[in-house]
Amino acid sequence: MNSDMFNDLGQAALIQIIMILVASWGLITVTQWSVPWLANKISGNIRYFILSLAPVIRLAVIVTAAIMILLRLIDPTFEKMMALFGAMAVALGFAFKDYISSLIGGIVALYERPFRPGDWIDVNGVYGQVRAINMRNVEIITPDDTVVYIPHLKIWTELIYNANDSGDYLMTVADFYLEPNHNNAAVHHQLYDVALTSVYTQLAKPITVIVLNKPWATHYRLKAYPVNHTDQFLFITDLTIRGQATLENMGIKLASAAYADPPKANA
Amino acid sequence: MTERHDPSSSAAQNAPPLWEYVALTDYQVPQDSLQQTMRKRLDFLRDWYKREIQQEKDTSDSPFMPDEGLQQLPDWQLEQIAPSPLSQSALPSLNELMEPWLSNEANNPNVMLFVEPPHADYADTLEKWAKQHEWLILQPPETKAILQGGTNWLTSIADLEQPWFLPALEHIYLRHVDGLDLVRAFLDQAFSGALGQGVIACNSWAWAFLKHVWQGRSPVPRVVQAFDSDKLAQHFQNLADQAKPRHFAFRQADDGSYIIPLPEPITEQAAPQSNDNPFLRHLAAHSRGIPGVARAIWRDNLRTEPDKALNTANKNQDYERTIWVAAWEAIQHPKLPNDTDPNNLFILHSLLLQGGLNTDALRLILTSIPPHQITATLLRLERSDIITHKQGRWQVTPQAYPVVRSFLATHNMLLDDF
Numbered sequence: 001m002n003s004d005m006f007n008d009l010g011q012a013a014l015i016q017i018i019m020i021l022v023a024s025w026g027l028i029t030v031t032q033w034s035v036p037w038l039a040n041k042i043s044g045n046i047r048y049f050i051l052s053l054a055p056v057i058r059l060a061v062i063v064t065a066a067i068m069i070l071l072r073l074i075d076p077t078f079e080k081m082m083a084l085f086g087a088m089a090v091a092l093g094f095a096f097k098d099y100i101s102s103l104i105g106g107i108v109a110l111y112e113r114p115f116r117p118g119d120w121i122d123v124n125g126v127y128g129q130v131r132a133i134n135m136r137n138v139e140i141i142t143p144d145d146t147v148v149y150i151p152h153l154k155i156w157t158e159l160i161y162n163a164n165d166s167g168d169y170l171m172t173v174a175d176f177y178l179e180p181n182h183n184n185a186a187v188h189h190q191l192y193d194v195a196l197t198s199v200y201t202q203l204a205k206p207i208t209v210i211v212l213n214k215p216w217a218t219h220y221r222l223k224a225y226p227v228n229h230t231d232q233f234l235f236i237t238d239l240t241i242r243g244q245a246t247l248e249n250m251g252i253k254l255a256s257a258a259y260a261d262p263p264k265a266n267a
Numbered sequence: 268m269t270e271r272h273d274p275s276s277s278a279a280q281n282a283p284p285l286w287e288y289v290a291l292t293d294y295q296v297p298q299d300s301l302q303q304t305m306r307k308r309l310d311f312l313r314d315w316y317k318r319e320i321q322q323e324k325d326t327s328d329s330p331f332m333p334d335e336g337l338q339q340l341p342d343w344q345l346e347q348i349a350p351s352p353l354s355q356s357a358l359p360s361l362n363e364l365m366e367p368w369l370s371n372e373a374n375n376p377n378v379m380l381f382v383e384p385p386h387a388d389y390a391d392t393l394e395k396w397a398k399q400h401e402w403l404i405l406q407p408p409e410t411k412a413i414l415q416g417g418t419n420w421l422t423s424i425a426d427l428e429q430p431w432f433l434p435a436l437e438h439i440y441l442r443h444v445d446g447l448d449l450v451r452a453f454l455d456q457a458f459s460g461a462l463g464q465g466v467i468a469c470n471s472w473a474w475a476f477l478k479h480v481w482q483g484r485s486p487v488p489r490v491v492q493a494f495d496s497d498k499l500a501q502h503f504q505n506l507a508d509q510a511k512p513r514h515f516a517f518r519q520a521d522d523g524s525y526i527i528p529l530p531e532p533i534t535e536q537a538a539p540q541s542n543d544n545p546f547l548r549h550l551a552a553h554s555r556g557i558p559g560v561a562r563a564i565w566r567d568n569l570r571t572e573p574d575k576a577l578n579t580a581n582k583n584q585d586y587e588r589t590i591w592v593a594a595w596e597a598i599q600h601p602k603l604p605n606d607t608d609p610n611n612l613f614i615l616h617s618l619l620l621q622g623g624l625n626t627d628a629l630r631l632i633l634t635s636i637p638p639h640q641i642t643a644t645l646l647r648l649e650r651s652d653i654i655t656h657k658q659g660r661w662q663v664t665p666q667a668y669p670v671v672r673s674f675l676a677t678h679n680m681l682l683d684d685f
Contacts, residue, residue, distance in 0.1 A: 043607060044677050168679060193444045196480065199613045199633060203479045203681045227679050231609075238635045246444050 013072045024065035031057045048118035055133045098153055102136045105152030115162050120170055122161035123150050143233055169205050169225045172232045174239035177217040177255040184211055194243045195224040200235040202227045217255030285501055286357035287492040288364045291382055297495045299552030337520055337570035337591050348507050348515055349566045357392040377460040382488040384471045384685040386559030386665040389491055393468050397432035405431050407438035410628055417449030430464040437473030437622035442632050447480050454481045470622040471683035493556020496547035500527045502558055520570055521594040549595045553669050555685055563665035568593040601652045601667040610636055610644040615671050616680050623660030
């Protein structure tokens with residue numbers, strides 16, 4: 001790197017750089033605290049929009065601070081900038097390959113938006129709601145109230161399942177395994193009504209009942225959408241409880257292990 | 268005595284009738300000014316700030332801010348000034364709609380469907396019409412019978428040899444897995460013509476739900492067109508005029524402007540014409556053009572104080588009493604006690620979808636909420652004037668209806684078409 005690339009760093013410039021660093025750190029800290037706080041105070045869709053502002057603001061602050069510092073360090077000619085970035089990229093690339101990959105993944109995630117805060121995603125078998133998209137990772141909170149940090153690096157290699165695709169609707173499925181000898185049409189009809197009469201059901205979306213024959217039972221899959229994503233497990237619970245009560249009233253038994261593996265007749 | 272004129276007499280010739288029956292698709296919810304819409308948004312932020320940041324407690328028992336020097340009217344006087352409209356008010360328009368249908372049975376559908384929003388204030392017009400024509404009024408079956416499929420009820424009406432009228436379709440179903448068979452069978456038979464000639468009235472929320480329950484083909488529902496500010500002015504004046512020979516002038520409490528324009532002969536003498544008063548426009552938009560909701564809010568805002576200056580200046584015996592109306596900005600609409608409680612959401616939605624329910628039926632429908640929580644939520648909502656217990660059913664109050672509808676809309680719940 002050319003030795004005259006950097007300006008002489010005077011005391012004033014040094015103070016300015018320190019102030020920029022402190023101000024940036026302060027802004028980021030305030031943003032990280034205030035945005036989730038503000039979002040938690042608000043219900044409805046606007047909450048997700050506010051949550052998604054945090055990483056964008058942080059990125060903007062960091063980029064702005066970096067540029068401001070750089071301008072105080074060097075005369076920003078094209079050649080100097082190219083040389084500087086080239087050198088930085090090589091050094092950092094080796095040292096922080098995965099880290100940089102996660103950072104770039106984070107930028108790509110902001111651009112491509114495979115998920116956004118509030119979405120329900122499954123990465124590597126971990127299912128939960130996106131709580132925040134950080135620079136290096138995405139925070140999701142599982143239904144068991146556990147926070148999982150997934151590096152953006154995974155965006156390159158793993159399949160990412162987004163249950164609601166950044167939209168309002170998220171399909172849930174309640175499964176019923178029944179002893180096979182029964183009136184399928186009647187059960188189909190009743191399970192449809194179970195979903196139709198649930199207070200959690202989003203009626204703007206279709207309700208579907210899928211029937212499958214398994215070697216040991218008839219499998220019913222009751223598919224419907226809850227009004228609110230966060231109610232998906234309450235919704236499945238409601239469908240299951242009411243569905244089983246209805247089946248019981250119809251005199252239909254759930255498949256059991258005893259049925260799946262009936263005792264052999266005495267020899 | 269000066270002859271009474273309709274406030275909008277000059278335009279009355281061309282204006283649509285007060286009670287205008289139209290197809291559901293032609294229903295037009297009155298719109299408010301952009302300024303008022305923005306103010307509502309700001310009010311939302313202010314309320315949120317008070318609730319969440321300041322943790323402010325609402326110490327007021329009254330739903331409205333008391334205006335200095337003015338007092339609320341006693342009930343007997345409210346009944347005089349803003350009584351329930353007479354059921355025959357909408358009859359001429361209804362007759363006009365029904366006569367062609369009655370006279371041409373071959374080409375018209377056997378069954379007419381009317382959809383009404385809650386607190387429409389004209390619900391008994393159809394019943395009066397049916398009685399006038401000696402039609403049979405169908406009574407809904409008991410809850411237990413609905414859950415058993417209502418076969419007996421359906422059989423009892425299958426052999427009717429006279430036209431019939433069902434006043435509340437929402438009372439023959441329950442949002443329960445066993446509560447839909449009857450309404451499906453009834454609608455199948457009714458709209459296929461198997462039950463002969465009939466008229467069905469249905470709550471707008473119930474109809475929004477039943478469209479998902481029953482996918483058959485029904486005639487286009489008929490509704491009464493929304494009341495905009497002009498219609499509200501005419502409606503309120505008509506109601507007040509029922510108190511003849513005494514007449515009333517309605518003026519806004521904060522600036523004295525006339526909310527309902529006075530008849531022209533009087534206006535020329537003294538009072539300024541003020542048909543541009545925004546109160547009724549705000550009220551029409553807020554109540555979504557539903558006359559009963561508008562009337563309830565109107566009644567709650569009427570204030571009294573002897574207005575000697577006006578009476579002596581005018582020397583007008585027609586307007587011996589001025590009724591003051593609280594300014595729109597001074598109204599405190601009912602507030603949900605804790606709008607993040609999901610129990611509020613499900614209970615209020617169920618009440619609207621079923622046109623009101625008793626506690627037992629609510630417990631039957633809302634199996635996901637423990638019974639004691641249902642009772643507690645009902646009492647909390649009642650204390651906040653959101654619901655009331657009337658005719659054996661919990662119902663959303665007309666004053667709270669716009670707030671409740673807006674609350675349900677915010678949470679993406681199924682809404683009616685009004």
